[in-house]
Amino acid sequence: MPPDAQIQTENNFLWVNHHFNIKVPIAKHLRVHNESPTRATMSGMRATAARLQGIIADALTAGVQIRACGSRWSFSDIPVVKNGWVVETANLDWTFKVSANDVDLGSGTSADDLYLVQCGTNISKINERLETKSRRRALRTSGASNGQTIAGAIGTGVHGSSIDVGGMESEVAGIQLLTATQNLWIEPARAPVMTANFAAKLGATLVRDNAKFDAAIVSLGALGIVHSVMLRGTGRYLLNSSLLHIPYGQLQGALNMLDFRGSGLPDQTRRPYFFQVILDPHKMDIGYTTVRYKELCPPDYEADYNLKSEAEPGTDLPRLIASAIKMFPDLRDTAASLLIQSELKVRSDRPHEWRLPGETYSFTSAREGIASSGFAVPIAQVTNALDILRAAFQVHRSAPVVFTCRYAQKSPGILSFTRFDPCCVIDIDGIDTPAARKLITLAAARLEAAGMPFTQHWGKMNDLTKARVRQGYAGNVDRWNQVRKLILPDAAERHAFSSPFLDKVGLNA
Ligand SMILES: Cc1cc2nc3c(=O)[nH]c(=O)nc-3n(C[C@H](O)[C@H](O)[C@H](O)COP(=O)(O)OP(=O)(O)OC[C@H]3O[C@@H](n4cnc5c(N)ncnc54)[C@H](O)[C@@H]3O)c2cc1C
CATH class of the missing domain: 3.30.465.10 (Uridine Diphospho-n-acetylenolpyruvylglucosamine Reductase; domain 3)
Structure with a gap:
Protein backbone atom coordinates (compact mmCIF):
# COMPACT_ATOMS: atom_id res chain seq x y z
CA MET A 1 0.00 0.00 0.00
CA PRO A 2 1.38 3.53 -0.77
CA PRO A 3 2.12 5.78 2.28
CA ASP A 4 -1.07 6.95 3.95
CA ALA A 5 -1.23 10.03 6.21
CA GLN A 6 -3.84 8.33 8.39
CA ILE A 7 -1.53 5.44 9.30
CA GLN A 8 1.49 6.07 11.51
CA THR A 9 3.81 3.15 11.00
CA GLU A 10 6.82 2.18 13.07
CA ASN A 11 8.95 -0.82 12.17
CA ASN A 12 10.78 -3.04 14.67
CA PHE A 13 8.73 -1.71 17.57
CA LEU A 14 8.76 -2.81 21.19
CA TRP A 15 5.07 -3.20 22.08
CA VAL A 16 4.39 -2.53 25.78
CA ASN A 17 1.05 -2.85 27.54
CA HIS A 18 -0.56 -0.31 29.89
CA HIS A 19 0.95 -1.82 33.05
CA PHE A 20 4.35 -2.58 31.49
CA ASN A 21 4.25 -6.30 32.32
CA ILE A 22 4.08 -7.38 28.65
CA LYS A 23 6.88 -6.28 26.33
CA VAL A 24 6.95 -7.91 22.92
CA PRO A 25 9.08 -7.04 19.86
CA ILE A 26 6.88 -6.65 16.80
CA ALA A 27 7.74 -6.11 13.15
CA LYS A 28 5.26 -3.27 12.57
CA HIS A 29 3.12 -1.02 14.72
CA LEU A 30 0.35 0.73 12.81
CA ARG A 31 -1.60 3.51 14.53
CA VAL A 32 -4.69 4.26 12.47
CA HIS A 33 -6.57 7.58 12.46
CA ASN A 34 -9.82 8.73 10.90
CA GLU A 35 -9.50 11.20 8.05
CA SER A 36 -11.06 14.12 9.88
CA PRO A 37 -10.84 13.28 13.57
CA THR A 38 -13.45 15.83 14.62
CA ARG A 39 -16.14 15.20 11.99
CA ALA A 40 -17.76 11.80 12.24
CA THR A 41 -19.29 10.76 8.93
CA MET A 42 -20.38 7.52 7.32
CA SER A 43 -18.16 8.21 4.32
CA GLY A 44 -15.27 8.59 6.79
CA MET A 45 -16.25 5.24 8.36
CA ARG A 46 -16.11 3.60 4.94
CA ALA A 47 -12.71 5.16 4.26
CA THR A 48 -11.30 3.94 7.58
CA ALA A 49 -12.75 0.46 7.05
CA ALA A 50 -11.08 0.31 3.63
CA ARG A 51 -7.81 1.46 5.20
CA LEU A 52 -7.99 -1.29 7.86
CA GLN A 53 -8.83 -3.89 5.21
CA GLY A 54 -5.83 -2.71 3.21
CA ILE A 55 -3.60 -3.30 6.24
CA ILE A 56 -4.99 -6.83 6.68
CA ALA A 57 -4.42 -7.58 2.97
CA ASP A 58 -0.84 -6.29 3.26
CA ALA A 59 -0.21 -8.52 6.28
CA LEU A 60 -1.47 -11.52 4.30
CA THR A 61 0.83 -10.63 1.41
CA ALA A 62 3.74 -10.26 3.84
CA GLY A 63 2.84 -13.57 5.48
CA VAL A 64 2.84 -12.09 9.01
CA GLN A 65 0.42 -12.44 11.89
CA ILE A 66 -1.69 -9.42 12.75
CA ARG A 67 -3.68 -8.30 15.82
CA ALA A 68 -5.71 -5.23 16.62
CA CYS A 69 -5.29 -3.63 20.02
CA GLY A 70 -7.24 -1.02 21.93
CA SER A 71 -6.02 0.75 25.09
CA ARG A 72 -3.45 -2.05 25.80
CA TRP A 73 -5.09 -2.54 29.21
CA SER A 74 -4.89 -6.34 29.12
CA PHE A 75 -2.43 -7.87 31.56
CA SER A 76 -2.02 -10.87 29.24
CA ASP A 77 -0.36 -10.93 25.80
CA ILE A 78 -3.73 -11.42 24.07
CA PRO A 79 -3.46 -8.17 22.00
CA VAL A 80 0.02 -8.81 20.57
CA VAL A 81 1.99 -11.34 18.55
CA LYS A 82 5.78 -11.56 18.52
CA ASN A 83 7.33 -10.40 15.22
CA GLY A 84 3.85 -9.69 13.89
CA TRP A 85 1.94 -6.50 13.14
CA VAL A 86 -0.20 -4.71 15.72
CA VAL A 87 -2.89 -2.29 14.55
CA GLU A 88 -3.65 0.21 17.27
CA THR A 89 -7.30 1.26 16.94
CA ALA A 90 -7.57 3.48 20.04
CA ASN A 91 -7.75 6.68 17.97
CA LEU A 92 -10.83 5.52 16.08
CA ASP A 93 -13.37 7.10 18.40
CA TRP A 94 -16.31 8.35 16.40
CA ARG A 236 -29.86 7.36 32.87
CA TYR A 237 -29.49 6.18 36.45
CA LEU A 238 -27.57 7.27 39.51
CA LEU A 239 -25.46 5.24 41.93
CA ASN A 240 -24.81 5.69 45.64
CA SER A 241 -21.80 3.79 47.04
CA SER A 242 -20.78 2.53 50.49
CA LEU A 243 -17.77 0.58 51.71
CA LEU A 244 -18.38 -1.52 54.81
CA HIS A 245 -16.33 -3.93 56.89
CA ILE A 246 -18.55 -7.00 57.35
CA PRO A 247 -17.57 -10.25 59.12
CA TYR A 248 -16.83 -12.89 56.47
CA GLY A 249 -19.20 -15.36 58.14
CA GLN A 250 -22.07 -12.94 57.75
CA LEU A 251 -21.48 -12.64 53.99
CA GLN A 252 -21.91 -16.33 53.07
CA GLY A 253 -25.47 -15.99 51.69
CA ALA A 254 -24.53 -12.92 49.72
CA LEU A 255 -21.33 -14.47 48.37
CA ASN A 256 -22.83 -17.86 47.42
CA MET A 257 -26.36 -16.89 46.43
CA LEU A 258 -26.53 -13.11 46.06
CA ASP A 259 -29.04 -13.37 48.90
CA PHE A 260 -28.48 -10.20 50.88
CA ARG A 261 -30.76 -10.98 53.85
CA GLY A 262 -28.80 -10.73 57.10
CA SER A 263 -25.69 -9.63 55.22
CA GLY A 264 -25.28 -6.32 57.01
CA LEU A 265 -25.66 -4.27 53.82
CA PRO A 266 -27.12 -0.79 54.40
CA ASP A 267 -30.46 -1.46 52.65
CA GLN A 268 -31.56 -5.09 52.89
CA THR A 269 -34.88 -4.37 51.16
CA ARG A 270 -33.23 -3.53 47.84
CA ARG A 271 -31.08 -5.56 45.51
CA PRO A 272 -27.83 -3.70 44.96
CA TYR A 273 -26.65 -2.72 41.50
CA PHE A 274 -23.07 -3.60 42.42
CA PHE A 275 -21.63 -5.87 45.10
CA GLN A 276 -17.94 -6.50 45.66
CA VAL A 277 -16.07 -8.15 48.52
CA ILE A 278 -12.30 -7.78 49.00
CA LEU A 279 -10.57 -10.25 51.32
CA ASP A 280 -7.12 -10.21 52.84
CA PRO A 281 -5.95 -13.84 52.42
CA HIS A 282 -3.85 -13.56 55.59
CA LYS A 283 -7.00 -13.37 57.70
CA MET A 284 -10.18 -13.54 55.65
CA ASP A 285 -12.16 -12.53 58.72
CA ILE A 286 -13.50 -9.26 57.28
CA GLY A 287 -15.09 -8.70 53.91
CA TYR A 288 -14.25 -5.19 52.67
CA THR A 289 -17.57 -4.81 50.96
CA THR A 290 -18.54 -2.20 48.40
CA VAL A 291 -22.19 -1.91 47.57
CA ARG A 292 -23.92 0.42 45.15
CA TYR A 293 -27.63 1.09 44.89
CA LYS A 294 -29.26 2.48 41.83
CA GLU A 295 -31.96 5.14 41.32
CA LEU A 296 -33.53 6.80 38.32
CA CYS A 297 -31.81 10.01 37.34
CA PRO A 298 -33.79 13.27 37.40
CA PRO A 299 -34.03 14.79 33.88
CA ASP A 300 -32.19 17.98 34.86
CA TYR A 301 -29.19 16.22 36.49
CA GLU A 302 -25.92 17.72 35.27
CA ALA A 303 -22.86 15.44 35.32
CA ASP A 304 -19.56 16.54 36.85
CA TYR A 305 -16.88 14.20 35.57
CA ASN A 306 -14.19 16.06 37.52
CA LEU A 307 -15.41 14.39 40.73
CA LYS A 308 -13.18 11.42 40.00
CA SER A 309 -10.11 10.87 42.12
CA GLU A 310 -7.21 8.46 41.70
CA ALA A 311 -8.18 6.63 44.87
CA GLU A 312 -11.92 6.15 44.91
CA PRO A 313 -12.39 3.33 47.36
CA GLY A 314 -13.43 -0.22 46.82
CA THR A 315 -13.78 -0.42 43.07
CA ASP A 316 -10.81 -1.06 40.93
CA LEU A 317 -8.01 -3.01 42.57
CA PRO A 318 -5.35 -2.52 39.88
CA ARG A 319 -5.95 1.22 40.20
CA LEU A 320 -5.95 1.22 44.01
CA ILE A 321 -2.77 -0.83 44.12
CA ALA A 322 -1.19 1.61 41.67
CA SER A 323 -2.02 4.47 44.01
CA ALA A 324 -0.71 2.50 47.02
CA ILE A 325 2.61 1.96 45.21
CA LYS A 326 2.67 5.68 44.46
CA MET A 327 2.11 6.54 48.12
CA PHE A 328 4.50 3.94 49.52
CA PRO A 329 7.10 3.36 46.79
CA ASP A 330 9.63 1.77 49.15
CA LEU A 331 7.14 -0.62 50.63
CA ARG A 332 6.08 -2.63 47.62
CA ASP A 333 6.18 -5.91 49.53
CA THR A 334 3.66 -4.69 52.06
CA ALA A 335 1.64 -2.53 49.73
CA ALA A 336 -1.36 -4.88 49.71
CA SER A 337 -1.88 -4.60 53.46
CA LEU A 338 -1.13 -0.87 53.40
CA LEU A 339 -3.71 -0.62 50.68
CA ILE A 340 -6.28 -2.26 52.91
CA GLN A 341 -5.46 0.12 55.76
CA SER A 342 -5.33 3.26 53.67
CA GLU A 343 -7.87 2.73 50.92
CA LEU A 344 -10.53 0.42 52.27
CA LYS A 345 -11.75 2.49 55.20
CA VAL A 346 -15.44 2.38 56.00
CA ARG A 347 -17.18 5.14 54.09
CA SER A 348 -20.54 5.97 52.61
CA ASP A 349 -21.75 8.47 50.09
CA ARG A 350 -24.12 10.78 51.88
CA PRO A 351 -27.80 10.01 51.19
CA HIS A 352 -27.97 12.84 48.66
CA GLU A 353 -24.72 11.87 46.90
CA TRP A 354 -25.80 10.05 43.76
CA ARG A 355 -23.64 9.82 40.67
CA LEU A 356 -23.98 8.71 37.10
CA PRO A 357 -21.97 5.59 36.09
CA GLY A 358 -19.59 7.85 34.14
CA GLU A 359 -18.94 9.88 37.30
CA THR A 360 -18.58 6.74 39.44
CA TYR A 361 -16.20 4.67 37.32
CA SER A 362 -13.03 6.51 36.62
CA PHE A 363 -9.86 6.42 34.65
CA THR A 364 -6.48 5.14 35.78
CA SER A 365 -2.94 6.15 35.12
CA ALA A 366 -0.56 3.31 34.31
CA ARG A 367 1.87 2.07 36.93
CA GLU A 368 4.41 -0.67 36.66
CA GLY A 369 4.43 -3.63 39.00
CA ILE A 370 0.83 -4.76 39.30
CA ALA A 371 -0.36 -8.36 39.06
CA SER A 372 -3.97 -9.06 38.16
CA SER A 373 -5.81 -12.30 37.41
CA GLY A 374 -9.49 -13.26 37.31
CA PHE A 375 -11.11 -16.67 37.91
CA ALA A 376 -14.81 -17.06 37.07
CA VAL A 377 -16.77 -19.67 39.04
CA PRO A 378 -20.48 -20.49 39.47
CA ILE A 379 -21.73 -18.44 42.40
CA ALA A 380 -22.74 -21.47 44.46
CA GLN A 381 -19.03 -22.36 44.56
CA VAL A 382 -17.67 -18.99 45.71
CA THR A 383 -16.68 -19.84 49.29
CA ASN A 384 -15.41 -23.28 48.22
CA ALA A 385 -13.24 -21.60 45.58
CA LEU A 386 -12.05 -19.04 48.15
CA ASP A 387 -11.05 -21.91 50.49
CA ILE A 388 -8.98 -23.42 47.66
CA LEU A 389 -7.35 -20.08 46.85
CA ARG A 390 -6.63 -19.47 50.52
CA ALA A 391 -4.96 -22.90 50.83
CA ALA A 392 -2.84 -21.99 47.79
CA PHE A 393 -1.97 -18.70 49.49
CA GLN A 394 -0.64 -20.63 52.53
CA VAL A 395 2.06 -21.98 50.17
CA HIS A 396 2.99 -18.46 49.00
CA ARG A 397 2.26 -16.36 52.07
CA SER A 398 4.57 -13.55 50.99
CA ALA A 399 2.40 -12.82 47.94
CA PRO A 400 1.22 -9.20 48.41
CA VAL A 401 -2.28 -9.76 47.06
CA VAL A 402 -5.93 -9.54 47.94
CA PHE A 403 -8.89 -11.60 46.68
CA THR A 404 -11.80 -9.70 45.17
CA CYS A 405 -15.24 -11.15 44.41
CA ARG A 406 -17.41 -9.42 41.81
CA TYR A 407 -20.54 -10.72 40.10
CA ALA A 408 -21.99 -10.83 36.59
CA GLN A 409 -24.78 -12.68 34.84
CA LYS A 410 -24.05 -15.38 32.24
CA SER A 411 -22.83 -13.64 29.07
CA PRO A 412 -23.81 -14.51 25.50
CA GLY A 413 -20.43 -14.84 23.73
CA ILE A 414 -19.29 -18.35 22.76
CA LEU A 415 -16.02 -17.47 24.49
CA SER A 416 -17.44 -15.23 27.25
CA PHE A 417 -15.45 -16.20 30.31
CA THR A 418 -18.39 -15.07 32.49
CA ARG A 419 -20.24 -18.19 31.39
CA PHE A 420 -21.77 -19.42 34.61
CA ASP A 421 -25.35 -18.65 35.46
CA PRO A 422 -24.75 -16.42 37.37
CA CYS A 423 -21.09 -15.98 37.82
CA CYS A 424 -18.59 -14.68 40.36
CA VAL A 425 -15.20 -13.46 39.20
CA ILE A 426 -12.59 -13.86 41.91
CA ASP A 427 -9.60 -11.70 41.16
CA ILE A 428 -6.19 -12.25 42.69
CA ASP A 429 -4.75 -8.75 42.44
CA GLY A 430 -1.66 -7.28 43.99
CA ILE A 431 1.94 -6.36 43.54
CA ASP A 432 3.74 -8.23 40.78
CA THR A 433 6.30 -10.25 42.76
CA PRO A 434 7.51 -13.81 42.05
CA ALA A 435 5.33 -15.01 44.95
CA ALA A 436 2.24 -13.33 43.47
CA ARG A 437 2.89 -14.97 40.08
CA LYS A 438 3.45 -18.36 41.71
CA LEU A 439 0.22 -17.97 43.67
CA ILE A 440 -1.78 -17.21 40.51
CA THR A 441 -0.29 -20.30 38.84
CA LEU A 442 -0.92 -22.51 41.88
CA ALA A 443 -4.48 -21.18 42.27
CA ALA A 444 -5.36 -22.40 38.76
CA ALA A 445 -3.71 -25.76 39.40
CA ARG A 446 -5.55 -26.20 42.71
CA LEU A 447 -8.94 -25.24 41.24
CA GLU A 448 -8.33 -27.70 38.41
CA ALA A 449 -7.22 -30.49 40.76
CA ALA A 450 -10.33 -29.93 42.91
CA GLY A 451 -12.59 -30.34 39.85
CA MET A 452 -13.92 -26.79 40.30
CA PRO A 453 -15.71 -25.46 37.20
CA PHE A 454 -13.81 -22.29 36.31
CA THR A 455 -12.59 -20.08 33.50
CA GLN A 456 -9.93 -17.37 33.52
CA HIS A 457 -10.10 -13.77 32.30
CA TRP A 458 -8.56 -13.70 28.80
CA GLY A 459 -7.16 -10.22 29.39
CA LYS A 460 -5.54 -10.84 32.77
CA MET A 461 -2.59 -12.97 33.89
CA ASN A 462 -3.55 -16.57 33.37
CA ASP A 463 -2.09 -20.03 32.94
CA LEU A 464 -4.51 -21.25 30.33
CA THR A 465 -3.79 -24.54 28.62
CA LYS A 466 -5.67 -26.46 25.96
CA ALA A 467 -7.08 -28.78 28.64
CA ARG A 468 -8.22 -25.90 30.86
CA VAL A 469 -9.91 -24.07 28.01
CA ARG A 470 -11.67 -27.27 26.90
CA GLN A 471 -12.68 -28.04 30.47
CA GLY A 472 -13.94 -24.48 31.03
CA TYR A 473 -15.77 -23.99 27.73
CA ALA A 474 -16.61 -27.62 26.81
CA GLY A 475 -18.29 -27.86 23.36
CA ASN A 476 -17.92 -24.11 22.83
CA VAL A 477 -14.29 -24.64 21.78
CA ASP A 478 -15.38 -26.71 18.77
CA ARG A 479 -18.29 -24.36 18.07
CA TRP A 480 -15.90 -21.40 18.09
CA ASN A 481 -13.48 -23.09 15.70
CA GLN A 482 -16.31 -24.09 13.34
CA VAL A 483 -17.77 -20.58 13.25
CA ARG A 484 -14.30 -19.08 12.84
CA LYS A 485 -13.86 -21.17 9.69
CA LEU A 486 -17.14 -19.77 8.33
CA ILE A 487 -16.11 -16.17 9.03
CA LEU A 488 -12.52 -16.69 7.87
CA PRO A 489 -12.71 -19.44 5.22
CA ASP A 490 -9.13 -18.81 4.08
CA ALA A 491 -6.64 -20.85 6.18
CA ALA A 492 -3.91 -18.24 5.59
CA GLU A 493 -6.12 -15.52 7.06
CA ARG A 494 -7.03 -17.71 10.05
CA HIS A 495 -3.31 -18.18 10.66
CA ALA A 496 -2.74 -14.42 10.30
CA PHE A 497 -5.32 -13.66 12.99
CA SER A 498 -4.01 -16.32 15.35
CA SER A 499 -1.08 -16.23 17.75
CA PRO A 500 1.08 -18.73 19.62
CA PHE A 501 -1.28 -18.29 22.61
CA LEU A 502 -4.41 -19.07 20.56
CA ASP A 503 -2.65 -22.04 18.93
CA LYS A 504 -1.59 -23.30 22.36
CA VAL A 505 -5.09 -23.21 23.84
CA GLY A 506 -6.75 -24.84 20.80
CA LEU A 507 -8.47 -21.78 19.38
CA ASN A 508 -6.96 -22.04 15.91
CA ALA A 509 -8.05 -25.57 15.05
C1 LIG B 1 -6.79 -0.60 35.59
C2 LIG B 1 -7.47 -1.79 34.98
C3 LIG B 1 -8.74 -2.14 35.42
C4 LIG B 1 -9.39 -3.24 34.87
N1 LIG B 1 -10.64 -3.56 35.32
C5 LIG B 1 -11.30 -4.58 34.78
C6 LIG B 1 -12.62 -4.91 35.20
O1 LIG B 1 -13.19 -4.24 36.06
N2 LIG B 1 -13.23 -5.98 34.63
C7 LIG B 1 -12.63 -6.72 33.67
O2 LIG B 1 -13.24 -7.68 33.19
N3 LIG B 1 -11.40 -6.42 33.21
C8 LIG B 1 -10.72 -5.39 33.75
N4 LIG B 1 -9.46 -5.09 33.30
C9 LIG B 1 -8.92 -5.81 32.14
C10 LIG B 1 -9.16 -5.03 30.81
O3 LIG B 1 -10.27 -4.21 30.92
C11 LIG B 1 -9.38 -5.98 29.64
O4 LIG B 1 -8.24 -6.75 29.44
C12 LIG B 1 -9.79 -5.28 28.32
O5 LIG B 1 -9.94 -6.28 27.34
C13 LIG B 1 -8.80 -4.23 27.84
O6 LIG B 1 -9.36 -3.46 26.81
P1 LIG B 1 -8.42 -2.63 25.83
O7 LIG B 1 -9.21 -1.63 25.08
O8 LIG B 1 -7.26 -2.12 26.57
O9 LIG B 1 -7.98 -3.78 24.81
P2 LIG B 1 -6.58 -4.50 24.60
O10 LIG B 1 -6.07 -4.95 25.91
O11 LIG B 1 -5.70 -3.64 23.79
O12 LIG B 1 -7.07 -5.78 23.75
C14 LIG B 1 -7.90 -6.75 24.34
C15 LIG B 1 -8.37 -7.74 23.27
O13 LIG B 1 -9.24 -7.08 22.36
C16 LIG B 1 -8.75 -7.23 21.02
N5 LIG B 1 -9.04 -5.98 20.30
C17 LIG B 1 -8.81 -4.71 20.70
N6 LIG B 1 -9.24 -3.86 19.76
C18 LIG B 1 -9.72 -4.61 18.73
C19 LIG B 1 -10.30 -4.31 17.47
N7 LIG B 1 -10.49 -3.05 17.05
N8 LIG B 1 -10.67 -5.34 16.69
C20 LIG B 1 -10.51 -6.63 17.08
N9 LIG B 1 -9.97 -6.97 18.27
C21 LIG B 1 -9.59 -5.96 19.08
C22 LIG B 1 -7.26 -7.49 21.17
O14 LIG B 1 -6.74 -8.19 20.05
C23 LIG B 1 -7.25 -8.35 22.43
O15 LIG B 1 -7.55 -9.68 22.11
C24 LIG B 1 -8.76 -4.00 33.84
C25 LIG B 1 -7.50 -3.63 33.39
C26 LIG B 1 -6.86 -2.53 33.95
C27 LIG B 1 -5.51 -2.14 33.44
Missing part, protein backbone atom coordinates in the same frame (compact mmCIF):
# COMPACT_ATOMS: atom_id res chain seq x y z
CA THR A 95 -19.80 7.83 17.77
CA PHE A 96 -23.13 8.19 15.99
CA LYS A 97 -26.76 8.70 16.92
CA VAL A 98 -28.96 6.19 15.16
CA SER A 99 -31.70 7.34 12.81
CA ALA A 100 -35.13 5.70 13.29
CA ASN A 101 -35.14 4.98 9.52
CA ASP A 102 -32.13 2.71 9.94
CA VAL A 103 -33.76 0.52 12.60
CA ASP A 104 -35.53 -2.62 11.39
CA LEU A 105 -39.27 -1.99 11.89
CA GLY A 106 -39.80 -5.47 13.30
CA SER A 107 -37.06 -5.14 15.92
CA GLY A 108 -39.19 -3.38 18.53
CA THR A 109 -36.12 -1.26 19.34
CA SER A 110 -36.16 2.51 19.71
CA ALA A 111 -33.38 4.34 17.87
CA ASP A 112 -32.88 6.37 21.08
CA ASP A 113 -31.68 3.23 22.86
CA LEU A 114 -29.04 2.48 20.25
CA TYR A 115 -25.62 4.03 19.89
CA LEU A 116 -23.10 3.30 17.15
CA VAL A 117 -19.58 3.43 18.52
CA GLN A 118 -16.33 3.10 16.59
CA CYS A 119 -13.93 0.46 17.91
CA GLY A 120 -11.42 2.71 19.70
CA THR A 121 -13.91 4.79 21.68
CA ASN A 122 -13.12 4.32 25.33
CA ILE A 123 -15.81 3.64 27.88
CA SER A 124 -15.39 7.01 29.63
CA LYS A 125 -16.09 8.79 26.35
CA ILE A 126 -19.16 6.63 25.72
CA ASN A 127 -20.45 7.48 29.20
CA GLU A 128 -19.88 11.20 28.73
CA ARG A 129 -21.55 11.23 25.33
CA LEU A 130 -24.56 9.15 26.43
CA GLU A 131 -25.19 10.65 29.85
CA THR A 132 -25.89 14.22 28.70
CA LYS A 133 -29.00 16.10 29.73
CA SER A 134 -30.32 15.97 26.18
CA ARG A 135 -29.60 12.31 25.49
CA ARG A 136 -30.26 10.88 28.99
CA ARG A 137 -28.96 7.37 28.35
CA ALA A 138 -26.36 5.19 30.10
CA LEU A 139 -24.54 1.88 29.74
CA ARG A 140 -26.06 -0.84 31.90
CA THR A 141 -22.62 -2.14 32.89
CA SER A 142 -18.90 -1.57 32.40
CA GLY A 143 -15.61 -2.61 33.97
CA ALA A 144 -14.52 -1.06 37.24
CA SER A 145 -12.41 1.49 35.41
CA ASN A 146 -13.37 3.04 32.12
CA GLY A 147 -10.27 3.47 29.99
CA GLN A 148 -10.75 0.35 27.87
CA THR A 149 -11.84 0.78 24.26
CA ILE A 150 -15.17 -0.75 23.33
CA ALA A 151 -13.57 -3.27 20.93
CA GLY A 152 -10.95 -4.20 23.53
CA ALA A 153 -13.51 -4.51 26.31
CA ILE A 154 -15.72 -6.90 24.38
CA GLY A 155 -12.61 -8.49 22.86
CA THR A 156 -11.94 -10.20 26.20
CA GLY A 157 -15.48 -9.98 27.66
CA VAL A 158 -14.92 -7.36 30.34
CA HIS A 159 -17.26 -7.68 33.29
CA GLY A 160 -17.57 -5.77 36.43
CA SER A 161 -20.10 -3.35 37.62
CA SER A 162 -23.59 -4.78 37.65
CA ILE A 163 -24.64 -8.00 39.34
CA ASP A 164 -27.74 -8.39 37.14
CA VAL A 165 -26.08 -7.79 33.77
CA GLY A 166 -23.61 -9.94 31.83
CA GLY A 167 -20.22 -8.83 30.54
CA MET A 168 -20.05 -5.80 28.25
CA GLU A 169 -20.66 -8.05 25.23
CA SER A 170 -24.21 -8.59 26.50
CA GLU A 171 -24.94 -4.94 25.60
CA VAL A 172 -23.99 -5.34 21.94
CA ALA A 173 -26.81 -5.39 19.36
CA GLY A 174 -24.66 -5.54 16.22
CA ILE A 175 -20.99 -5.60 15.30
CA GLN A 176 -18.96 -4.61 12.23
CA LEU A 177 -16.17 -7.03 11.46
CA LEU A 178 -13.49 -6.51 8.81
CA THR A 179 -11.37 -9.15 7.13
CA ALA A 180 -9.12 -8.66 4.10
CA THR A 181 -12.02 -9.09 1.71
CA GLN A 182 -15.19 -8.81 3.80
CA ASN A 183 -16.89 -5.92 5.59
CA LEU A 184 -19.68 -7.55 7.63
CA TRP A 185 -22.42 -6.10 9.82
CA ILE A 186 -23.34 -9.05 12.03
CA GLU A 187 -26.50 -9.26 14.14
CA PRO A 188 -28.10 -12.24 15.86
CA ALA A 189 -30.97 -13.72 13.81
CA ARG A 190 -32.90 -14.01 17.09
CA ALA A 191 -32.81 -10.22 17.60
CA PRO A 192 -32.37 -8.35 14.30
CA VAL A 193 -32.06 -4.62 14.79
CA MET A 194 -30.69 -2.65 11.82
CA THR A 195 -31.65 -2.51 8.14
CA ALA A 196 -29.53 -3.69 5.21
CA ASN A 197 -29.49 -0.04 4.15
CA PHE A 198 -27.79 0.89 7.42
CA ALA A 199 -25.16 -1.80 6.87
CA ALA A 200 -24.60 -0.44 3.36
CA LYS A 201 -23.88 3.04 4.79
CA LEU A 202 -20.94 1.42 6.60
CA GLY A 203 -19.95 -0.28 3.36
CA ALA A 204 -20.94 -3.56 5.03
CA THR A 205 -23.05 -6.56 4.16
CA LEU A 206 -25.82 -7.41 6.63
CA VAL A 207 -25.42 -10.89 8.17
CA ARG A 208 -28.07 -12.22 10.54
CA ASP A 209 -26.65 -15.30 12.18
CA ASN A 210 -26.73 -16.28 15.86
CA ALA A 211 -23.52 -18.31 15.85
CA LYS A 212 -21.47 -15.70 13.95
CA PHE A 213 -22.72 -12.96 16.26
CA ASP A 214 -22.04 -15.00 19.41
CA ALA A 215 -18.52 -15.71 18.13
CA ALA A 216 -17.81 -12.11 17.10
CA ILE A 217 -18.83 -10.38 20.35
CA VAL A 218 -15.90 -11.95 22.24
CA SER A 219 -13.35 -12.50 19.48
CA LEU A 220 -9.98 -12.25 21.28
CA GLY A 221 -8.91 -10.34 18.16
CA ALA A 222 -8.91 -13.63 16.24
CA LEU A 223 -11.73 -13.04 13.74
CA GLY A 224 -10.54 -9.88 12.03
CA ILE A 225 -10.71 -6.22 13.04
CA VAL A 226 -13.83 -5.00 14.83
CA HIS A 227 -14.56 -1.59 13.35
CA SER A 228 -17.77 -0.57 15.13
CA VAL A 229 -20.30 -1.81 17.61
CA MET A 230 -23.98 -1.01 18.11
CA LEU A 231 -24.58 -0.67 21.84
CA ARG A 232 -27.94 -0.85 23.57
CA GLY A 233 -28.26 1.82 26.25
CA THR A 234 -30.75 2.27 29.04
CA GLY A 235 -32.28 5.30 30.77
